[in-house]
Amino acid sequence: MRRVLFxxxxxxxxxNNLRRTFELNEEITADDSNLRTDEGFDLTAVLNILDTLSxxxxxxxxxxxxxxxxxSEIAERLNKNEAAIKKMFYRTIEELKNKLE
Amino acid sequence: xxxxDKKAWNKMNDFExxxxxxxxxxxxxEEKNVLSGMIKSDPEASKxxxxxxxxxTTLSRNEHIDEELMGEYVLYKNNLSSERLIILLSKMxxxxxxxxxxxxxxxxxxxxxxGAVDSFVSRSVVDQVKxxxxxxxxxxxxxxxxxxxxxxxxSIAAVVVLYLGLFAVxxxxxxxxxxxxxxxxxxxxxxxxxxxxxxxxxxxxxxxxYTSAIQYLNDDVIKSQDDESIFYTHFVLGxxxxxxxxxxxxxxxxxxxxxxVQKGIESFEKSIKLNNGGKFDNLKLDAHYFIGKSYLMIxxxxxxxxxxxxxxxNKGSYYKKAENLIKEL
Numbered sequence: 100m101r102r103v104l105f106x107x108x109x110x111x112x113x114x115n116n117l118r119r120t121f122e123l124n125e126e127i128t129a130d131d132s133n134l135r136t137d138e139g140f141d142l143t144a145v146l147n148i149l150d151t152l153s154x155x156x157x158x159x160x161x162x163x164x165x166x167x168x169x170x171s172e173i174a175e176r177l178n179k180n181e182a183a184i185k186k187m188f189y190r191t192i193e194e195l196k197n198k199l200e
Numbered sequence: 201x202x203x204x205d206k207k208a209w210n211k212m213n214d215f216e217x218x219x220x221x222x223x224x225x226x227x228x229x230e231e232k233n234v235l236s237g238m239i240k241s242d243p244e245a246s247k248x249x250x251x252x253x254x255x256x257t258t259l260s261r262n263e264h265i266d267e268e269l270m271g272e273y274v275l276y277k278n279n280l281s282s283e284r285l286i287i288l289l290s291k292m293x294x295x296x297x298x299x300x301x302x303x304x305x306x307x308x309x310x311x312x313x314x315g316a317v318d319s320f321v322s323r324s325v326v327d328q329v330k331x332x333x334x335x336x337x338x339x340x341x342x343x344x345x346x347x348x349x350x351x352x353x354x355s356i357a358a359v360v361v362l363y364l365g366l367f368a369v370x371x372x373x374x375x376x377x378x379x380x381x382x383x384x385x386x387x388x389x390x391x392x393x394x395x396x397x398x399x400x401x402x403x404x405x406x407x408x409x410y411t412s413a414i415q416y417l418n419d420d421v422i423k424s425q426d427d428e429s430i431f432y433t434h435f436v437l438g439x440x441x442x443x444x445x446x447x448x449x450x451x452x453x454x455x456x457x458x459x460x461v462q463k464g465i466e467s468f469e470k471s472i473k474l475n476n477g478g479k480f481d482n483l484k485l486d487a488h489y490f491i492g493k494s495y496l497m498i499x500x501x502x503x504x505x506x507x508x509x510x511x512x513x514n515k516g517s518y519y520k521k522a523e524n525l526i527k528e529l
Contacts, residue, residue, distance in 0.1 A: 102280050105317045109271030109310065116267060145258045158285055163223075164259035165269045166289045176288050189216045196251035 114143065148198045156191045159184060214238060215248050222252045265296055265303045267310070274310045278318075395420055398433055401440070410444035431474035435487055438467035442494050456497040465494050485516025492522065501529050 149157060155177075162173045170188070174181040221227060221235045238245050259266060265273075273293045275281035286293075297304050397420035404413035417437040424430055441464030445457040468487040475484050488507045495504035504525075511522040 101314075101317055101321050102275060104321070105275065105314050106268075106271055108313055108317070109267055112310075112313075113267035145254050149255075149258075160255065161259065161269070161285055162288065164256060165266045166292055185220075186216075189219050192219050192252050192255065193215060193248065195255055196247050199251055199254070200247070 110146065114146070144199060145195070148195055151198070152191060152194065156187060156194075159188050160191055163188060214242070214245065218245055218248055219252055222249060222256075264300065265293055265306065267306065269293065270303070270306050270310055274307065274314050277311070278314060395424055395427075395433075397423060398436075401433070401436065405436070405440055405443075408443075410440050413440045414444065428477055431471045431476075431480075432483070434467045434471035434474060435483060438464045438471060438487070438490060438494075440464075441467060442490070442497065445497070458498050461494050461498045465491050468494070482517055485511050485514055486518060489516060489518040489522055492525065496525065496529075505529055 149160070152160070158177065159173060162168045162176070163170075168176070170185050171181050173179075174184045177184070218235065218238055221231055224231070227235065239249050240246075269286070269289065270293070272281050272283055272286040273290060276283075276286045276290060297307050397416045401413045401416035401420065404410070404416060414437065417433050417440060420433045421430060421437070424433075441460045442456070445460030445464065447455050447457065468491045472484045472487045475481070475487075489511045492504045492507035492511065495501070495507065508522040508526050510516075512519050512526065516522070
């Protein structure tokens with residue numbers, strides 16, 4: 100119960116922080132529009148969809164973004180082949196895209 | 201492999217290439233061109249790029265630790281997490297906290313929050329146990345609760361009495377003319393001004409979002425400076441600046457920011473200067489009335505009375521109010 104309550108708070112806290120950060124970044128990155136095609140960020144949707152991914156996919160994505168690890172480092176820690184990790188990462192992004200649509 | 205399979209295979213490789221490029225920290229000019237070209241030429245590629253950006257924005261904290269990861273770390277430190285992810289990253293988090301004040305503060309904040317959650321859950325469990333105590337204990341529990349209620353009631357009563365006292369002092373030392381700038385006057389007639397920025401400004405005023413209103417109205421002034429009706433934007437801008445200038449403490453002891461009031465006065469003066477069409481001459485006197493009131497807000501009674509007297513002499517629509525204000529000075 101402690102874990103659930105606390106992680107619910109952390110999720111709420113993070114969403115509030117992200118909204119603030121995104122509003123700030125929106126102006127800063129406005130002129131980089133040729134590489135950004137954002138049609139609006141539904142943060143809650145992204146986080147909810149992430150929760151539905153398999154544990155392994157979540158781990159790869161989180162190790163890449165949270166831990167800022169290279170694919171070779173992720174492969175080493177998860178005891179897997181680097182090419183397989185990359186492939187799974189790409190597939191996860193595609194899965195996320197399909198679920199967001 | 202038939203033609204369709206080959207096409208799908210190529211497309212899949214293209215997507216992988218896009219993600220590979222997006223995932224790189226630094227792109228060469230050539231890579232940027234390739235990426236830009238791929239995104240622009242294929243809507244599916246654009247969606248992949250968008251999904252990647254969303255995921256990265258949601259998860260990546262650049263040089264800092266993600267809040268959810270920090271949450272897991274707090275649980276790990278409190279022996280409540282055995283997730284493989286945090287076991288893999290705990291050393292990295294520890295090293296980072298040691299050298300990053302912002303993340304150290306985040307850890308402290310979340311750890312304190314965990315402490316609150318922990319004590320809340322513990323208390324709930326203790327309360328449940330207490331409910332099962334015998335009748336004699338229940339009586340004592342009730343007695344304790346009555347005492348707590350008495351103290352709570354006494355505290356609320358003290359706060360109410362204190363507030364009423366401050367309200368009386370505030371009312372006594374604040375002159376009537378400072379209590380409200382607008383006195384319920386309606387300035388929403390548009391005087392022929394229909395621009396979108398002007399309307400947005402009015403909407404923002406309606407929401408009491410004076411900062412945004414000033415932004416819209418100033419943009420309107422810049423964009424349509426040669427419009428015949430632009431004087432009205434200046435007029436509303438004046439009112440907005442003075443409203444923004446208003447400060448108080450819990451609704452008491454009203455004061456006004458001199459800088460914003462001065463900007464308000466400048467806007468009213470500009471409105472008078474640009475109102476040359478002859479159709480809205482009465483608005484010039486209204487602007488003088490508000491200039492007079494604005495000066496009163498910053499305690500410049502001499503300047504205020506000059507403008508208010510002008511309204512009285514020329515029988516402006518606010519001449520009665522102007523007359524009363526002069527009597528108050």
